Amino acid sequence: MTYPLTTSRLSIAPLGADDAAGFVAYRQDPDVARWxxxxxxxxxxxxxQLIASQPSSDLPDRGEWLQLAIHDLGxxxxxxxxxxxxxTDLPDTFELGITLVTASQHNGMATEVLKRMLDHLFTTANAHRVTANCDARNSxxxxxLRGVGMRKESSQIDVEFFKNEWITLDGYAILQAEHAAQSRGAAHL
Ligand SMILES: CC(C)(COP(=O)(O)OP(=O)(O)OC[C@H]1O[C@@H](n2cnc3c(N)ncnc32)[C@H](O)[C@@H]1OP(=O)(O)O)[C@@H](O)C(=O)NCCC(=O)NCCS
Known part of the structure; x- marks a missing residue:
């Protein structure tokens, strides 16, 4: 079993029934739900329903989402x-999405988690490409995403009608080869 993945401060493991109350609490926060x-x-x-429908495998099958909880190790x-x-349509290609409770934002936790996830997907799971999408206003x-080495590669203007307005979606991506080059660069610093 792959999980938990750990960083210096955090563990990352499939969302479980014990997480439900905390999960609902931050999903009900309007600032967290906005985008x-x-x-x-x-x-x-x-x-x-979401927790019960989670895949039981270490990685989702094509077309599936796997929701991983982030816990403070201490x-x-x-x-x-x-x-x-x-x-769905591409092998070895994954999209990531991340949410932190408001009180845990702005201290580097999301960066820590995404770096660990990219490392896991590229080195253990042999991913070819990892993507992320966000509302263009979500700075x-x-x-x-830029901080963990992803490239902005698209900006689709007014591509969706979401929460009563047209939104522009920005797409970010990183390839396995880019991640490996970045990791080699970091090792030389
Ligand atoms: C997207 C989201 C996860 C980003 O979280 P974040 O807290 O900004 O990201 P990090 O945890 O990596 O923290 C980075 C910030 O902490 C600061 N920081 C403080 N201590 C730090 C440390 N030890 N290490 C790294 N950064 C640190 C950085 O300077 C940076 O600040 P800046 O963004 O003002 O430059 C968060 O805004 C969120 O959950 N939003 C709601 C859900 C959402 O919109 N998700 C995106 C959907 S695609």
Whole structure:
């Protein structure tokens, strides 16, 4: 079993029933929900359904999402989640999404988690390409994605009608070869 993955401060492991209350609490935070596919009315029932429908494999099959909980290694407290989506039409291609509780933002945890996930997907799971998509106005996530070495490669203007407005979606990506080159560069610093 691959999980938990760990960083210096955090553990990353499949979201479980014990996480449900904390998960619902931050999904109901309007600031956290603003750019995401759920509303602050997110319910216990929706969380229970999502947790029950999780794949049991270490990585999702094509077309599936796997939701991983992020816990503080010291306190065990739920800090957020990182979701892995295996793209339907392409082999070895994954999309990542990440959410932190508001109180845990702005201290490098998301960077720590995404670096660990990229390392895991490229070195253990032999991924070819990893992508992420975000609303163009979501500047914290843009800084985060660039900071972990992802390239902005698209900006689709007014591509979706979401939460009662047209939104522009920016696409970011990194290839296995790019990740390996970046890792070699970091090792030489
Ligand atoms: C997207 C999201 C996870 C980014 O979180 P974040 O807290 O900005 O990212 P990090 O945890 O890596 O923290 C980086 C920030 O902490 C600061 N920081 C403080 N201590 C740090 C440390 N020890 N190491 C690294 N950065 C640190 C950095 O300077 C940076 O600040 P800046 O963005 O103002 O430049 C967060 O905004 C979020 O959960 N938003 C709601 C959900 C959402 O929109 N998700 C994206 C959907 S695609």
């Amino acid at each position: 995401q596919g759920w509303e602050p009315t997110y319910s216990d029932v929706e969380a229970a 306190s065990g407290k739920l800090q957020g989640d990182v979701a892995v989506h295996a793209l 914290p996530v843009a800084r985060l």
